[in-house]
Amino acid sequence: MRRIRTPSMAALSAFEAAARHESFTLAARELSVTESAVSRQISLLEENLNVSLFVRVKQKVVLTRPGRLYSEQVRDALRALEKNTLAVAAHGGGRGSLELAVLPTFGLEWLIPRLPRFYEKYPAIRINMGVRTSPFSFEEEHFDAAIHHGKPIWPHATSERLFGETMVTVARQDLIGRQLERAEDLLRYPLLYSTTRPESWKQWFEAAGVPGNLGQAQSAGFELQSMVVRAAESGLGIALVPEFFVPQSAWRQGVIRAHPLSIPGEDAYQLVYPSNMRASYPLECFRAWILDEARRFADENHLVA
Known part of the structure; x- marks a missing residue:
């Protein structure tokens, strides 16, 4: 049975770079070696594996199907080796x-x-x-x-x-005038929320004793909580956000609690x-x-x- 040797790090590094760029020239530039050195390492690797990893199309090299599968495995292995090496070095020193x-x-x-x-x-x-x-x-x-x-x-x-976390409602004072006493009054304003917490306003109104369909309420969603806070600072509506995400600068610049009710996050x-x-x-x-x-x-x- 033909013996397959474990490839050298030089061969694996050359192959991974060439596969990622689909270019021997760019791989050589990244590794600070000559293009012929990259080509030789990959030829040795193909000879050892008895598999064509690339096909040459005009001036380009294109991964074969086995080459594409092997490149993913080699990339994962090199990444894991780098990560483990850094972890061991950090632990030892x-x-x-x-x-x-x-x-x-x-x-x-x-x-x-x-x-x-x-x-x-x-x-x-x-x-x-x-x-x-x-x-x-x-x-x-x-x-x-x-x-x-x-x-x-x-x-x-x-x-x-x-x-x-504790979820609180906040808005600019010059938007709502003063803290609202009735939860229903919040529905007069756009409701700002994070799209990562799509049910947050529904949960807040249920806790306030105002169940029902909020589909008619104006609302605006933002992916990041920082965007929700910034939108409230800009007077775009009333935001429901974790209290500790509201910076002190926002309170100083006119943001207030829109309603006294706060709810625990799920x-x-x-x-x-x-x-x-x-x-x-x-x-x-x-x-x-x-x-x-x-x-x-x-x-x-x-x-x-």
Whole structure:
């Protein structure tokens, strides 16, 4: 039986780059080698596998079907190897970084203002943030952890509750005059909400004792909670948002509570990370810190931790 050798890193790197660009020239430029070196590595790889990975069409190279399937597998393997290497290096040296996916408004209004305390405690670790608004597969992304709002539905991951939230109604004082006493009076104004919480106004009116169809009410949806708050600041209507997302600057610039009723949010904020990542030093430091911050915040604001 013909023996197939495990390809070298040089061959796999050349193939992954060439497959991604579908160009030996661009792959060579990315890897800082010659085009002939890329071509030779891929020829050796094809010879070892006894499979054509590319077909040459005029001046272009195009992946074959086996080549396309193999390129996806190689890309995942190289990404996993890079991630694991960084994790081990960070653990061994007490240094490193954490790739964190955050909800944008949570990151802006809650997490970033508190990060100086994290860096004061762990000056050698850096938190790199990217935005994700819905669950994703850690196996397909470069993130080490995520902040999620909702049910802990992530596969092959651990979710730890941070805290719940209180939903309040806010509007510009010069739009509504003063705080409205009757819940029905809110229906005279456009109702602003986050499209990630489409049932929030229905739940608020039910809690206020005003059940019924809100289909006739004027409304405007925004994906991000920060957009909802900004819309209320701009006088576009009455917003229903988590109270801690309303910055102090908004209160100072004329935003008021539109009605005294507040309701607890249905879901909570979660720290989510792959179950096999607990050995990561940056993640363990961040986990301990954010859970402590979350407990303190929940206690101060009478939230359910």
